[in-house]
Amino acid sequence: MDQKHFIPDPYEFSLPEGSVQWRSPSNIALVKYWGKKGHQIPANPSISFTLDACATTTTLGFERLDVPTKDFLVEVLLDGKLKESFKPKILQFFQRIESYVPFLKQYQFTIGTHNSFPHSSGIASSASGMSALALCLIEMESQMVEVSEEQFKQKASFIARLGSGSACRSIEGGLVVWGANDAIEGSSDLFGVQFPYEVHPAFQRFHDTILLVDKGEKQVSSTVGHGLMHGHPFAEQRFQQAHQNMGRLKAAISEGNLDEFIKIVESEALTLHAMMMSSHPYFILMKPNTLSIINKVWKFREETGLHLCFTLDAGANAHLLYPENEATEVYEFIKDELVAFCQNGHYICDRVGTGAKQLTMNR
Numbered sequence: 001m002d003q004k005h006f007i008p009d010p011y012e013f014s015l016p017e018g019s020v021q022w023r024s025p026s027n028i029a030l031v032k033y034w035g036k037k038g039h040q041i042p043a044n045p046s047i048s049f050t051l052d053a054c055a056t057t058t059t060l061g062f063e064r065l066d067v068p069t070k071d072f073l074v075e076v077l078l079d080g081k082l083k084e085s086f087k088p089k090i091l092q093f094f095q096r097i098e099s100y101v102p103f104l105k106q107y108q109f110t111i112g113t114h115n116s117f118p119h120s121s122g123i124a125s126s127a128s129g130m131s132a133l134a135l136c137l138i139e140m141e142s143q144m145v146e147v148s149e150e151q152f153k154q155k156a157s158f159i160a161r162l163g164s165g166s167a168c169r170s171i172e173g174g175l176v177v178w179g180a181n182d183a184i185e186g187s188s189d190l191f192g193v194q195f196p197y198e199v200h201p202a203f204q205r206f207h208d209t210i211l212l213v214d215k216g217e218k219q220v221s222s223t224v225g226h227g228l229m230h231g232h233p234f235a236e237q238r239f240q241q242a243h244q245n246m247g248r249l250k251a252a253i254s255e256g257n258l259d260e261f262i263k264i265v266e267s268e269a270l271t272l273h274a275m276m277m278s279s280h281p282y283f284i285l286m287k288p289n290t291l292s293i294i295n296k297v298w299k300f301r302e303e304t305g306l307h308l309c310f311t312l313d314a315g316a317n318a319h320l321l322y323p324e325n326e327a328t329e330v331y332e333f334i335k336d337e338l339v340a341f342c343q344n345g346h347y348i349c350d351r352v353g354t355g356a357k358q359l360t361m362n363r
């Protein structure tokens with residue numbers, strides 16, 4: 001399947017005006033996407049848990065124009081307030097998707113967004129935000145042309161990817177794979193697919209407690225970050241390793257092998273940071289408290305034999321992953337010993353969720 005597959009046939013119906021609303025969650029990668037091959041094509045495959053509590057709700061208002069405009073007409077609001085600073089990213093997104101969503105210049109849009117987590121939490125809202133907006137647009141499209149549920153999800157993921165790579169993993173629930181690889185049948189560079197194998201009960205209700213170590217602005221934007229893999233001395237080995245880790249993780253998840261899962265997930269997080277530390281320019285995105293958390297997690301695991309592990313994104317916050325049947329003990333430990341390392345004691349309790357949901361459609 002190539003990108004042209006996502007250019008729609010001429011629309012059968014037209015929508016005069018209305019609004020559509022979707023809630024889309026964030027996700028946490030287990031095998032990390034880090035590096036691009038071109039137009040939002042990942043340099044390596046990745047897999048993530050879809051989250052539940054951390055989500056963006058987007059309402060897209062639309063009004064059909066008598067004459068199509070030359071430029072996109074869009075207003076962006078965050079929690080009801082105009083947010084001019086979000087506009088360039090949305091306009092860039094519209095430009096990237098225009099050939100696949102050809103009605104964009106026939107409408108005037110109002111995009112209202114609300115994040116369930118504070119804007120200044122250091123949690124990236126691009127995965128949930130871009131996937132929510134993609135879903136609203138594809139929902140509109142699905143009113144103009146007949147599509148199956150599978151086509152709908154695939155296209156929403158395809159469009160979300162063009163806004164932010166990791167956003168394509170936020171449409172479906174559970175475990176989602178993005179990036180063509182031999183281990184996962186049906187995997188694609190163009191969109192995310194739900195993990196198509198048995199998920200052992202040990203992994204079905206996983207928890208992710210996000211420790212907010214540093215709520216500041218990102219030090220390295222994702223565009224710059226991915227760019228660091230171009231000409232990186234270890235790039236090829238890293239991309240190969242991600243392919244191998246997909247196969248290893250697939251087996252661990254199907255067999256319920258928590259120890260193997262922990263080894264892969266923590267190694268992926270540290271490798272992501274090692275890539276940043278060994279690029280030009282180089283960055284250290286962990287903070288002293290991130291390291292303290294990691295050491296405490298390791299000690300806790302050694303002492304209790306429980307299956308708590310950490311992962312990191314491109315920042316200082318730590319995501320603590322653990323199974324449902326160990327949640328009581330682990331949560332006690334987090335509260336007693338780890339909250340002290342969080343900025344203002346802030347953390348978010350999340351868990352694996354069921355994917356994006358449509359809230360309303362008015363037309």
Ligand code: DP6
Pocket residue numbers: 028029031032033034040046124126163164165166167222223226272313314
């Ligand atoms: C470290 O999806 O934010 O979180 O495609 O440029 O928007 P863009 O990048 P983005 O990168 C996420 C990188 C990561 C790892 C991951 O989520 O897989």
